[in-house]
Amino acid sequence: MTDTFNRRALLALATAVGTGAAMPSLAQHLDRAGDKHMDDMMAIPPDSPVVAMLIHPKMIALDLIGPMTVLNILRCRIDLVWKDKTPISTELGIPFTATRTFEDCPRDLDVLLVPGGILGTIDCMNDPQVMAFLADRGSRAKWVTSVCTGGLAVAAAGLLKGYDATAHWTIADLLPLMGARHVDRRVVADRNRMTCGGVTAGIDLALTLAAELRGEEAARNVQLIMEYSPMPPFRNGTPAEAGPDRVTAMRARRTWMDAQAMSAATAAGKRLGIPV
Amino acid sequence: MTDTFNRRALLALATAVGTGAAMPSLAQHLDRAGDKHMDDMMAIPPDSPVVAMLIHPKMIALDLIGPMTVLNILRCRIDLVWKDKTPISTELGIPFTATRTFEDCPRDLDVLLVPGGILGTIDCMNDPQVMAFLADRGSRAKWVTSVCTGGLAVAAAGLLKGYDATAHWTIADLLPLMGARHVDRRVVADRNRMTCGGVTAGIDLALTLAAELRGEEAARNVQLIMEYSPMPPFRNGTPAEAGPDRVTAMRARRTWMDAQAMSAATAAGKRLGIPV
Numbered sequence: 001m002t003d004t005f006n007r008r009a010l011l012a013l014a015t016a017v018g019t020g021a022a023m024p025s026l027a028q029h030l031d032r033a034g035d036k037h038m039d040d041m042m043a044i045p046p047d048s049p050v051v052a053m054l055i056h057p058k059m060i061a062l063d064l065i066g067p068m069t070v071l072n073i074l075r076c077r078i079d080l081v082w083k084d085k086t087p088i089s090t091e092l093g094i095p096f097t098a099t100r101t102f103e104d105c106p107r108d109l110d111v112l113l114v115p116g117g118i119l120g121t122i123d124c125m126n127d128p129q130v131m132a133f134l135a136d137r138g139s140r141a142k143w144v145t146s147v148c149t150g151g152l153a154v155a156a157a158g159l160l161k162g163y164d165a166t167a168h169w170t171i172a173d174l175l176p177l178m179g180a181r182h183v184d185r186r187v188v189a190d191r192n193r194m195t196c197g198g199v200t201a202g203i204d205l206a207l208t209l210a211a212e213l214r215g216e217e218a219a220r221n222v223q224l225i226m227e228y229s230p231m232p233p234f235r236n237g238t239p240a241e242a243g244p245d246r247v248t249a250m251r252a253r254r255t256w257m258d259a260q261a262m263s264a265a266t267a268a269g270k271r272l273g274i275p276v
Numbered sequence: 277m278t279d280t281f282n283r284r285a286l287l288a289l290a291t292a293v294g295t296g297a298a299m300p301s302l303a304q305h306l307d308r309a310g311d312k313h314m315d316d317m318m319a320i321p322p323d324s325p326v327v328a329m330l331i332h333p334k335m336i337a338l339d340l341i342g343p344m345t346v347l348n349i350l351r352c353r354i355d356l357v358w359k360d361k362t363p364i365s366t367e368l369g370i371p372f373t374a375t376r377t378f379e380d381c382p383r384d385l386d387v388l389l390v391p392g393g394i395l396g397t398i399d400c401m402n403d404p405q406v407m408a409f410l411a412d413r414g415s416r417a418k419w420v421t422s423v424c425t426g427g428l429a430v431a432a433a434g435l436l437k438g439y440d441a442t443a444h445w446t447i448a449d450l451l452p453l454m455g456a457r458h459v460d461r462r463v464v465a466d467r468n469r470m471t472c473g474g475v476t477a478g479i480d481l482a483l484t485l486a487a488e489l490r491g492e493e494a495a496r497n498v499q500l501i502m503e504y505s506p507m508p509p510f511r512n513g514t515p516a517e518a519g520p521d522r523v524t525a526m527r528a529r530r531t532w533m534d535a536q537a538m539s540a541a542t543a544a545g546k547r548l549g550i551p552v
Contacts, residue, residue: 062502065341065368069475072368080370092341092348094356094372148503169503186507198503199345203476208509220512224522226338227424227445227474229513230506231462233484236496237505246500 049076049110049213052137054150055098056082056120056130061090062199063115063147070206071111073222074214081105083129091117102133111209112141115202116148116168118257125156125264134159145194145209147202152261154195155180156268164190168198169239170254174265179274200237203228325352325386325489328413330426331374332358332396332406337366338475339391339423346482347387349498350490357381359405367393378409387485388417391478392424392444394533401432401540410435421470421485423478428537430471431456432544440466444474445515446530450541455550476513479504 051071053064064080071078079100082088087095100106114124114134124130134157138144146154151167152174154160161179166172166188175182187196187205196205207228211219239247251258269276327347329340340356347354355376358364363371376382390400390410400406410433414420422430427443428450430436437455442448442464451458463472463481472481483504487495515523527534545552 060345062341062345065338065370068368069336069338092344093375094341096370099369186505187509197505198501200479200502200504200506204507204509211509216510220510220518220522221526223508223510223512224515224518224526225474226476227513228476228506228508229462229473229511229517230476230504230508231480232499232504232506233463233480233487234492234496234499235505236499237503239500241505242496242500246496250497250500 044075044077049074050106050108051076051078051111051113052081052100052105052109053078053113054082054115054124054130054134054153055080055088055096056115056117056124057088058120058123059088059090059096059115059117060148060199061092061094061096063117063150063202064096064113066200066202067113067115067145067147067206067209069226070203070210070222073225074210074218076111076213079105081133102129105133105137107137107140109137109141110213111143111145112137114146114150114154116146116150116152116198118149118168118171118261121149121153122257122260122264124153125268131157131268141192143192143194143209143212145205147196147205148198149261151175151180151195152178152265154193156265156272158272160193160195161272161274163193164188165193165195166197167195170198170251170258171261171265172197174262177262177265177269177274177276179269179272197238320351320353325350326382326384327352327354327387327389328357328376328381328385329354329389330358330391330400330406330410330429331356331364331372332391332393332400333364334396334399335364335366335372335391335393336424336475337368337370337372339393339426339478340372340389342476342478343389343391343421343423343482343485345502346479346486346498349501350486350494352387352489355381357409378405381409381413383413383416385413385417386489387419387421388413390422390426390430392422392426392428392474394425394444394447394537397425397429398533398536398540400429401544407433407544417468419468419470419485419488421481423472423481424474425537427451427456427471428454428541430469432541432547434548436469436471437548437550439469440464441469441471442473443471446474446527446534447537447541448473450538453538453541453545453550453552455545455548473514 080098081100082098085098087097138159144159148168155178164183165180172182186201235241356374357376358374361374363373414435420435424444431454440459441456448458462477511517
């Protein structure tokens with residue numbers, strides 16, 4: 001296969017060159033290829049999708065990093081957005097800092113994405129400033145998307161009224177309180193709304209979104225670069241896979257958080273005029 | 277089902293409470309559950325595994341965030357480690373900052389994890405200080421692990437000599453230059469070495485590792501919290517799935533990087549006395 005042949009030729013070349021010390025000549029030899037590659041990597045096409053990802057205190061880092069990795073390889077223009085540019089905390093202790101504030105975030109977005117993290121999500125649902133920002137950008141965004149419990153914040157902003165949607169399995173059944181129809185699928189697309197299950201589902205959502213934004217071939221290339229051919233060691237990623245005992249045990253340790261989420265969803269439903 | 281019943285009871289409770297404004301009474305009502313939950317979340321057991329994750333400039337954020345999310349839910353003691361505590365860049369533009377330097381990183385680790393990102397990996401392979409750190413901690417670590425191209429850095433430090441291993445598909449065939457046997461599997465465990473394919477494979481590796489560290493039930497609980505029941509929209513995550521045309525096209529845009537990786541691997545092989 002050509003591929004293998006090229007590898008062999010490069011191996012011979014690199015072996016001939018011999019040591020890292022001799023790298024310059026090799027680099028020089030490949031300079032133009034290198035420059036071209038770097039240009040390819042750095043260049044953001046003028047028509048590249050404009051993406052705003054909300055960040056919020058206590059968010060789950062992977063809810064953001066999964067989709068951001070996909071859309072970054074797709075060379076979208078990505079901003080992280082929050083009230084201000086003071087670093088916010090994530091559950092991992094790795095701080096994220098907004099690249100734009102609510103004020104200077106582009107008004108017309110191709111993609112608005114809201115990550116989750118239940119405690120941060122509840123704070124967002126109860127925060128009029130966050131709700132107003134999501135409602136405004138979401139009203140014009142080409143795609144309104146969420147990962148994990150972020151779906152509750154999107155719904156609380158009134159953006160899922162009358163839409164099929166989903167969210168992290170522990171709180172997805174709260175979506176109807178805010179006018180959404182809960183559909184129990186990993187990724188749910190309804191018109192220009194795309195929501196998904198918990199944490200890791202954001203990668204599946206982002207690849208689905210990538211195909212919508214740039215076509216299937218572009219999405220497939222991103223998938224190959226990310227080597228996304230998952231092989232979980234266990235089948236335990238959904239309540240159905242885990243079975244009722246594990247689910248009930250996990251629910252029991254979340255009573256306090258789930259009740260707070262339910263109360264925030266109930267309050268949002270009242271604001272949105274959703275009949276109880 | 278009990279689970280559903282509990283949800284109904286909570287719905288009734290939250291609806292009775294009515295609005296977010298009334299939250300305090302609800303919070304109060306559930307205070308002890310809430311405190312207990314928070315204690316559960318915050319407490320790191322005294323016997324929890326000691327984990328050091330290398331960070332390096334130009335690394336791929338998801339290579340780290342995937343496994344870190346798994347091991348954080350597993351309540352490991354996780355340090356991010358680099359030469360100093362000046363923030364390093366990631367491909368996403370989100371900076372990571374070391375929590376420990378090479379000097380004050382624990383000497384005896386349960387897990388040493390090395391993430392990838394080809395350009396950063398090549399720099400690590402050619403950096404005696406990084407190689408010396410990995411060789412030292414790796415010589416005593418209970419588990420020596422890598423994600424994506426990070427496998428090349430682990431191999432360059434001499435830690436995969438005579439071991440089965442893998443790495444990102446684009447450069448995994450360089451592992452034998454440094455004395456490893458390349459096994460074409462998503463996650464490869466050989467004695468106390470665990471390596472995996474590109475980027476997203478780190479999640480599969482970390483769940484496999486979690487079962488080794490804390491038992492299968494603990495790993496399954498992490499998988500359920502992360503809702504890890506992946507459904508990629510396309511089958512395109514490996515060269516075999518993508519087919520030769522897509523693979524050859526992607527190789528062609530990586531000639532410069534791959535040749536640099538090969539030269540660094542060849543130099544490392546010479547240092548390690550691996551016969552060409």
